[in-house]
Amino acid sequence: MIVLIAVATHIAGVGWSSDSVKMLAVEKCTEDRRALQNGTQKLKILLFGGTGQLGFDLYPELAVLGDVIVPGWHGIPRVDLTDARAVEQMIERAEADIVVNAAAYTAVDKAESDQAVAHAVNAVAPGVMARQVNKSGGVLFHYSTDYVFDGAGQLPHLEEEQPRPLNVYGLTKRGGEIAIQKELARHYIFRTSWVYSPHGKNFPKTMIELARERDSLNIVCDQFGVPTHTRLLAGATAHVIRGLSAGPSNWGLYHLTASGETNWHAFAKYVLEVAAAEGLISRVPHLKAISSAQYPQIAKRPQNSRLSNSKFQNVFGLVLPHWTVEAGHFVQTLAMIKK
Numbered sequence: 495m496i497v498l499i500a501v502a503t504h505i506a507g508v509g510w511s512s513d514s515v516k517m518l519a520v521e522k523c524t525e526d527r528r529a530l531q532n533g534t535q536k537l538k539i540l541l542f543g544g545t546g547q548l549g550f551d552l553y554p555e556l557a558v559l560g561d562v563i564v565p566g567w568h569g570i571p572r573v574d575l576t577d578a579r580a581v582e583q584m585i586e587r588a589e590a591d592i593v594v595n596a597a598a599y600t601a602v603d604k605a606e607s608d609q610a611v612a613h614a615v616n617a618v619a620p621g622v623m624a625r626q627v628n629k630s631g632g633v634l635f636h637y638s639t640d641y642v643f644d645g646a647g648q649l650p651h652l653e654e655e656q657p658r659p660l661n662v663y664g665l666t667k668r669g670g671e672i673a674i675q676k677e678l679a680r681h682y683i684f685r686t687s688w689v690y691s692p693h694g695k696n697f698p699k700t701m702i703e704l705a706r707e708r709d710s711l712n713i714v715c716d717q718f719g720v721p722t723h724t725r726l727l728a729g730a731t732a733h734v735i736r737g738l739s740a741g742p743s744n745w746g747l748y749h750l751t752a753s754g755e756t757n758w759h760a761f762a763k764y765v766l767e768v769a770a771a772e773g774l775i776s777r778v779p780h781l782k783a784i785s786s787a788q789y790p791q792i793a794k795r796p797q798n799s800r801l802s803n804s805k806f807q808n809v810f811g812l813v814l815p816h817w818t819v820e821a822g823h824f825v826q827t828l829a830m831i832k833k
């Protein structure tokens with residue numbers, strides 16, 4: 495079978511225009527697939543959401559596995575995920591072996607009043623990606639959230655549990671999971687929780703900023719979950735991609751988080767104590783533990799956001815470190831950047 499492969503020129507400043515795209519006719523035959531499986535042919539990876547917290551950390555992990563195409567970087571135009579045709583065209587043109595979707599509408603409170611856009615990005619676009627990846631014979635990696643659960647109980651949620659989202663964000667993310675499962679067998683959906691990284695806006699960075707300005711902070715102590723560093727998610731994703739060449743794959747849905755559990759108050763306390771030890775802040779302010787009822791937010795949050803990562807660890811043979819290990823390293827990274 496003769497197919498056309500679009501090859502992007504990976505030089506900063508060179509655009510993804512028709513001029514810079516060379517169309518090569520190649521025979522994408524069984525031999526090619528075998529070479530790919532044997533690791534003798536370079537992977538082509540398309541990464542959506544490269545500017546986000548997770549996408550930014552995924553890039554260096556993926557770049558050592560093959561050629562990575564990132565819409566929005568190096569002159570390649572950003573693809574608006576509310577535009578289904580643009581998503582299809584990007585996947586068609588990229589002819590990637592692997593599509594990684596780190597993009598999402600993540601503004602949990604704003605989603606309550608911006609339902610159409612949240613639905614288009616979180617529920618519709620992943621289904622479009624899955625359908626297109628099914629046509630091209632590739633594999634789709636996608637991320638979802640603890641907010642698909644209603645937060646009942648006190649035990650870590652298992653993959654088999656029935657999701658019951660409490661808010662629009664959770665509902666739309668669940669929609670994305672269902673759409674992918676319907677369209678494509680060759681997928682990995684990694685549900686994660688309380689994501690943070692040195693880039694972008696997130697809870698621990700906000701706590702460090704507030705600690706510089708205030709003597710006292712009120713922090714919710716009755717929502718439980720697992721803070722997860724993007725570095726861990728990115729490294730674990732790369733590990734699973736490497737395993738693809740080993741033979742039959744364990745497609746499906748997994749909970750992928752750090753180990754252990756905490757609540758927002760204890761998370762803040764740990765981060766601020768390390769930040770003080772590292773000289774990022776002069777002292778830890780008084781941290782008052784409050785209930786969710788004392789801190790009303792637009793979107794309802796689940797009280798039990800714990801996700802069990804046992805299935806991921808057992809299937810992929812990785813040891814997912816305790817959240818304090820990752821959070822400590824995160825604060826040290828911030829301190830190093832500041833020096």
Ligand SMILES: NC(=O)c1ccc[n+]([C@@H]2O[C@H](COP(=O)([O-])OP(=O)(O)OC[C@H]3O[C@@H](n4cnc5c(N)ncnc54)[C@H](OP(=O)(O)O)[C@@H]3O)[C@@H](O)[C@H]2O)c1
Pocket residue numbers: 542543544545546547548549566572573574575576596597598599600615637638639640667686687688689690694
């Ligand atoms: N953050 C958390 O606490 C958390 C918790 C659980 C699960 N997750 C999941 O983890 C994944 C990564 O989250 P994150 O924190 O890295 O997200 P993030 O930092 O908010 O980044 C979101 C990314 O999505 C892109 N995006 C949003 N709307 C878009 C649109 N209409 N068209 C194209 N791109 C669009 C953004 O690009 P632009 O900047 O160009 O818009 C950005 O690159 C997501 O699937 C999220 O649902 C996150």
